[in-house]
Amino acid sequence: MIQRLRNSPWSYALGMLALMIPGQAFSSFYTYFYVEKLGLAVGLVTLGRTIYMIWDAINDPIFGYFSDRTRTRIGRRKPWLIATLPLFALFFVLIFSPPPLKGQALFFWFTLALILYETTASIQWVNYGSLFPEIFRGDQQRAKASAIQQGFQIVALLIGTAVAPLLFAALGFAKMALIFAAAYGILMSLCLSLIQEDPQARATSPLGFMDAFRITLSNAEFWVFNIANSFGQTVNGLLSSIIPFYAKYALKIPESQVSALLASIFVSVIPLVAFWAWMIRRFGAKMAWRVAFAVYGLSVLPLALASNLWQGIIAGILVGFGLSGFLVTPGVLNAQIIDRDFLRTGRRREGVYSAVGGFITRASALISAAAFWVVGLTFGYVSGDNPGPNPEGAFRFLTSGVTFGLLVIAFLVSLIFRERPVPGLGSSEPSPTALLPD
Template identity: 60%
Template sequence: MSRKFLNSPTAYALGMFAMMVPSQAFSSFYTYFYVEKLGLAVGLATLARTIYLIWDAVNQPMAGYLSDRTRSRHGRRRPWIFASIPLFMLAFVMVFAVPPSLHDSALFTWFLIALILFEAIATILWVNYGALFPELFTGAGLRAKASAVQQAYQIVAILIGTALTPILYEALGFGTMSVVYAAVFGLFMTLFVLNVRENESFAKEEPLPLVQAFRETLKNKELWLFYVAGSFAQTVNGLVSSMIPFYAKYALGVEEGDVTLLMASVFVSVIPLVAVWFYIVKKLGGYRSWRLAFVVYGLSVIPLWFANDLGTGIAAGICFGFGLAGFLVSPALLGSEIIDRDALRTGRRREGMYTAVGGFLTRSSGLISALAFFVVGQMFGYVSGDEPGPHPEETFRYLICIVPLCLLAVSLVVSLFLKPQPAPSIPHAQGGIDA
């Protein structure tokens, strides 16, 4: 690859594409696969997510702390990413390649182990990948550009992970589908990691001791407000994408083969809308564009309540896509500014620790999503695909519209407590980042 490509927004975006293809397939279909196809009870699926979250509370910050302390000739982040590539591929295949003989407690045990392994390795990848962003890209304009390019690649990956997945698992089965996506991940993640170089000066800084690193992180109010607000909105991302197959079946009466069209309506529309939000972010700045995104995202879920067939479902999906695009593009600039201010205050670069904290809160959104599924399912009598209850349509209309609207209202309220700050001045990293 050319030197111009090295550390460019496009090179960085390859990593997002690589991780999001299997991750989106996982988040959109693992619940549907285990609950609707394999008959695992919703309560057991929720219990598995709860157990995982306890483990993740330790796993996330330690991954960030160890990443910040790593010193090697290849950098702090790249060695972790290299080592995780084959492990992630194996763990993803394990999630969907379930032995057909497993039922009840054995199926729950397999699901729990697969979930813990997959999410633990994903933690290492996401922490180290995310920690590279504020280091590679400095300045509001470059960060807005890099975020827009990154999110465009993410949306293409989401489209593949959602719209293509039903076609693949119908034609090949869930197990073979997982092998295909694992191979795609391995190829593009390797291309990404070979075309980024870290700033050597950042790695020369002596990291904060463990206790002090946690103390500095915990007392940063700006960080916590940013990530807590984002975690509720992130719950909407995962909840809506995972509920679309159920929503299509029970609320819209759509055949399973047409789920691809419904998902495509959301994620194809997001691709051009990312460009719209790029200009909004440049115009309004990190804070105002981030808060506006919560408002737009909340309004965008309302049409999903009124859709009643494939056509109106597609129209509602396009509306939702505009809100989703805003949430995907807007946080990167503000989040990087918060990390830069911390570096100026402490004299240390701690992208790994901060990314880990954000990752933990983001992943905790999965538990909120699972609890919402369980509670609303109990309200309307939905247990599993074998026992959908008397009102499955209401179950999934509430889960795809009312619950997201409430979550985004919480995000907006929390965001009001975060006051705008002047953007800090941070020296540029080395190596072609202005490409």
């Protein structure tokens, strides 16, 4: 039984469930906790978040580089995951368990807690994500693993957003954090006990710092892939942040029904990931990835027409169809890019690729914020107290029009994606040794 679970897609997906439960609760409620419950000024929260985002942008590539260079008996990634497992749980709890501070003292606690949490979160995510291309080989195996992983992600998202309010309402934020930290620790420990790294992946000497990033950043297919994904990720961020406004102004439903609308999107993703796994097996990862952008773009259009809860739920299910494709297909194609890099360089460098790719796609938060600001100005929306003359039009346009436009751009960028030739396989590229230092 244990042997069948060794490196199985289900075992690996436990790590996604483990990381996403506290991760989603953190992203959904930490600002609310410090502003609404503790009274920290919005300006100080924004400053702390800015410092946190700058550090996040810097540290991912660094941690990815050192992870690739790690050589131990149990592998390259597991030592980092094991060492930071208790620290990640501790710092998550500290976020929601501040001492009785006010003003600047609370701000310093808030910022320090964010930095500590983000540091361990980055190490966990970079190393967990880097295991995927190494453990799973071939499109068929990767498609199945990606589908199961994304199904677990949606389950974790629902727990982090729907169960968390029930827990902190009944027990308080600190006990909610303790429960989620314990769930993370149990699930991640189980995942790591069932995952075994490939000894061959650490058999070769690692690249130097400058060469590792120079070769990565000169990879055209890597850039095209991540730029297209960044536009798709912007849509994910916009939808999750705009749906409550859309529900209020476009569907005109009470806050108590917003969870049903969100559930229509996220719950529908779980069975639909199987379709995209089949698409990858049938047509290949590149074609399935492109089709996913097209389907996602078409799926957001009905949001412009819905006018009540039930129409919104139907539209939400359609959005779930497109979203599921965007969640499943990129991981398989990214693994292929890393495979071709290995054939060119003779080194497996999942850490650097995962970290730098994550940095590019996270830049989508800037596009999302800019879209919100520009549309708000155009339609005259300022705030809930001053919604302007046409808040319904503003949020229908943001939810459907802007997201459609972003996904059209993502689809067009995906069309210029070309697999970079591998030396020795009919390519005119320089050999791997030409890319490496003398």
